[in-house]
Amino acid sequence: MPEPDRPQELPARLLTDPEMIEACRVRDFSRVFLLVKSRAGIYPSMVARRCDLTPSRVGEVISGRRQLLHMDVVERIADGLRIPGHMLGLARRPWETPQALIATEREAPHLPELEPDRQAAASLPGPDVDSILALTDRTNLNAGTLEAFRSSIEDYWRRDDQHGGEALRPAIVGQLRYVVGLLKQNPPPSIRSHLYGIAAELARLTGWTYFDARQYNQARAYFTEALKLAKEIDDRQFMANVLACMSLQATYQDKPADSLALATGAQDQARSSRGTTPRVLSMLSMREAFAHASLGNRDSTHRAITEAHRYFAQIRPSDPDPSWVTYFxxxxxxxxxxxxxxxxxxxxxxxxxxxxxxxxxxxxxxxxxxxxxxxxxxxxxxxxxxxxxxxxxxxxxxxxxxxxxxxxxxxxxxxxxxxxxxxxxxxxxxxxxxxxxxxxxxxxxxxx
Incomplete structure (x- = not known):
């Protein structure tokens, strides 16, 4: 449950809106303040209170008569409005990392100095070089390539289950960007649909790692992206799966009504697909049970549990279960x-x-x-x-x-x-x- 003195987080749809992203990038706080007013209901007086500014100063910024340039003011705005630091060109803010995961800085181990030629050989090229080389790279997209992507996703999930996803996230995000880049190259339709499915799964996995770290805004943004990618190929079972993840997250955020709406929405998506298997329906019924239990709805919880067991009893070894539900x-x-x-x-x-x-x-x-x-x-x-x-x-x-x-x-x-x-x-x-x-x-x- 959110701490009572902690500012309310901005909606994920606002933090992922291109207009908001651009306004933050150039530190156009007139636009930022207007957007949080219209999209999040945070009015100028509330902005002033949250960011330790005077109402008149906020008014001058909104009207374009004043700019905010001092770094301490920018940091107060990031912290007061809960705008992630990277969006404003700042370091990661303390509230973005759960206190229990903040590690004490350790002194870097002393390494013997390398001779100049050995030191150069040991250094890595900058990310800009990787980007330049990627422009000339020609990936031979075939069934083997797709299977390699799927195998890496299975490995990510296995390692996430064993040790958590925090250390895996950079690799997962990098692979997601790579697959999205392949989609922009207009691959053949038979390959394109598979790539959309792979990108959707990578986006869901990224969202899951943020959820596991209780960084809920980022998780919601990636879950939403996973929904968009799955919608491109009308994979309703997978969209149901993503909504189920979002339902579970809502229970952790103490939003049981949202959790129930997302769980029932997931079931609607699944039932609208002819190929939905009993295992998927069983998992979704259990998500509904969690939501009802969080609301204290005893009879509805028991009914959803009964449904989950009824569907599970219908499972057959020949069912074409999606790989993402086999854990259930x-x-x-x-x-x-x-x-x-x-x-x-x-x-x-x-x-x-x-x-x-x-x-x-x-x-x-x-x-x-x-x-x-x-x-x-x-x-x-x-x-x-x-x-x-x-x-x-x-x-x-x-x-x-x-x-x-x-x-x-x-x-x-x-x-x-x-x-x-x-x-x-x-x-x-x-x-x-x-x-x-x-x-x-x-x-x-x-x-x-």
């Missing part, structure tokens, strides 16, 4: 069912389901296991099983320590907050000691 296997169905019950406060029902799924899950998927183990600990604590909950959460720390994920840290923080009434109990103290041993960078901010 029986352990995933069971654990999500448990989490939906947990969100409703039905801890006694949730606990055995989550425990059963954890016993059957792939042990290499560290992030998912960390999430699910923390959920198991929360349901145990909700039932007053303090010793068991702390032991379970301690096991979760092992998986959490191998993953760079702000979402994992968020689940850890929620459990830690639940422990507040029991903080001086020996088992809670033992958990905290293990926490500080395995996750020292995140343990400090967790203290009340």
């Amino acid at each position: 296997d029986e352990p995933k169905l069971i654990v999500d069912t448990g989490i939906a019950h947990g969100r409703l406060g039905e801890a006694a029902t949730a606990e055995p389901l989550i425990a059963d799924a954890l016993r059957r899950e792939d042990h290499t998927k560290h992030r998912g296991r960390a999430f699910h183990t923390f959920w198991l600990a929360r349901t145990q604590l909700d039932q007053g099983k303090l010793d068991m909950a702390c032991q379970t959460a301690t096991r979760a720390l092992v998986s959490a320590s191998t993953v760079a994920s702000e979402r994992v840290t968020g689940h850890l923080r929620e459990f830690y907050d639940q422990l507040a009434p029991h903080r001086q109990e020996p088992v809670a103290l033992a958990f905290e000691a293990r926490l500080r041993e395995l996750l020292p960078p995140v343990s400090g901010p967790l203290h009340p």
Whole structure:
């Protein structure tokens, strides 16, 4: 849930609007202020208050009688209006990086100096050289090229599941730009449709890595781009998948009504496609269950869970499932069912389901296991099983320590907050000691 003193984020559609991007690039704050007024409902008086400016000064900027050139003022505007630093030519702002992921600067290791000729050989060409060479590159687009793209996407997802996507993002974005560049070369129609699908998946994956880092504006922008790319080839199943991702993000942003609208919109897209498989419909029904549970709609949650299991029972080995939904296997169905019950406060029902799924899950998927183990600990604590909950959460720390994920840290923080009434109990103290041993960078901010 957003902190009460934190300024509201600007809508993703505004931050990705070409007019806003250009106005920020040239620091035309007259246009910026007018755009945030018309597109985000932030009026000049609110701009003044947020950015520590006088209302008269804001009025002069809007009328074109004054320019804002001082760097400290530009930084106040970026922070007050929540405009990402790169849009205004600034360094990444502190609020763009979750506090738990801010690393202490370390002194660079001393490296022996290379001789001039060896030093030159070890240096890399600048990105402008890569761009120039790319203009002369002629990619032989064929089935093998497409398969190579798909294989790399599968590898990205596997590594994201194991260790988080933060370190992968530059490579994913680079490949997305490369594929979009290939589309601009007007490839043959048979290749073009596949490239659109690959670009859509890369855009969704980029959005997912931002979502996992709780950088929601950037995530929404890339999810939206994924929808546009999928729409070009009328891939309604994939559009449903992207909407399901956005629905899940809305639950993390404490926007349950948005989550439900996106989940039902995803189902509408899927049902309008003749080829939608039962596995896809089962996954989408579970997303709907999460949304209803966040709203506290008990009967609707139970109904959506029943639908998810009914569709899952219809799955056949011969179904042409898209690759992006194969993760939704029986352990995933069971654990999500448990989490939906947990969100409703039905801890006694949730606990055995989550425990059963954890016993059957792939042990290499560290992030998912960390999430699910923390959920198991929360349901145990909700039932007053303090010793068991702390032991379970301690096991979760092992998986959490191998993953760079702000979402994992968020689940850890929620459990830690639940422990507040029991903080001086020996088992809670033992958990905290293990926490500080395995996750020292995140343990400090967790203290009340």
